[in-house]
Amino acid sequence: MKRFPVAQICVLALAAVMNLVGGNIALLLRLPIYLDSLGTVLAAALFGPLWGMVPGVASGVIGGCISDPYAFYYIPVQMVLGLLAGLLFWRFPLGKKRRPGMLFLGSAFLSLPGTLVSSAITAFLFGGITSSGSTVLVQLLYGMGMDLTASVFLVQAATDYIDRTVVLLAAVLLYRALPAALKARLAAKTIRTKSQKGDRHGTL
Numbered sequence: 001m002k003r004f005p006v007a008q009i010c011v012l013a014l015a016a017v018m019n020l021v022g023g024n025i026a027l028l029l030r031l032p033i034y035l036d037s038l039g040t041v042l043a044a045a046l047f048g049p050l051w052g053m054v055p056g057v058a059s060g061v062i063g064g065c066i067s068d069p070y071a072f073y074y075i076p077v078q079m080v081l082g083l084l085a086g087l088l089f090w091r092f093p094l095g096k097k098r099r100p101g102m103l104f105l106g107s108a109f110l111s112l113p114g115t116l117v118s119s120a121i122t123a124f125l126f127g128g129i130t131s132s133g134s135t136v137l138v139q140l141l142y143g144m145g146m147d148l149t150a151s152v153f154l155v156q157a158a159t160d161y162i163d164r165t166v167v168l169l170a171a172v173l174l175y176r177a178l179p180a181a182l183k184a185r186l187a188a189k190t191i192r193t194k195s196q197k198g199d200r201h202g203t204l
Contacts (some may be wrong), residue, residue, distance in 0.1 A: 007186055011046060012054050015039030019059035019078075024067055030133040033163035036063075036071075040078055041085045041110075041171040046186055049086025053079045070131050077118045084110050085168075103172075107165040115153070115160045123152040134159045 016039055023036030037056065044052025056078025064072035088106055122130055128138045128148050134155050141151035175183075 008047065008051070011186060012043055012051065012058070015043040015055035016058040016062065018042070019055055020063050020067075023059070023063060023071070026133070027068060027131060032132070032134040032137060032159050033166065034132065034159070035163065035167070037078060037081050037163070038167050038170055038174075040082045041167050042174055044082050044085035045089045045171055045175050046183070047086075048090065049083045052082035052086040054082070056082050068131050070126070073121055073125060074118060077114045077121070080114050080117055081110060081164075084113060085171075103169060104165065107161055107168050110168065111157070111160040111164040114164075115157045118160065119149070119153040119156045122156065123149045128152050132159075 018039035019036050022038050023034060025031075026033060026035040036059065039059065040052060040056040043055045057075055060071045060075035060078055064070070088109055092102070092106070122128060122138075128142060128151060129135050137155045137159075138148075138151050141154065142148050146154075
């Protein structure tokens, strides 16, 4: 049985902590964005789609227990984001010279599926009211006569896109700042599934 690499465990744990810290900063400042997925995206860049989901699940469980009960319900959003971020870095290595517009296209790719999932959760489970600062915008639109589901989706789409753009940019900068030797070591020690063996991912 292959041993689980200690270095990978440590990085995934650190990524989960990054999610928790970012999410709590957004909650404390009542920001209309979330900042709770930087670790998820960075882990996806380093380890690929499947391992990219791990920090989001971990931070959702821990955050739901200690700071924000709503975090439990949005774990599926983190899983979708980790999977899509891994696929994005796998298919389109962002380290190569690309047009600045690729960042915004990548953000759209990451945000839209998660927006559909999170909007459904927010509208149907919580009636548009959550701990996020964007709830104020939802209630404002709803109070102006817009349908609740439409209000949630519109606000979620806008805030998700801005959040993913900020997080994706930060993750790319962090990845590039990591020493090449460390990235090579992590890549060499990463446990992969059969579908990942021989595949290329996370090259920024």
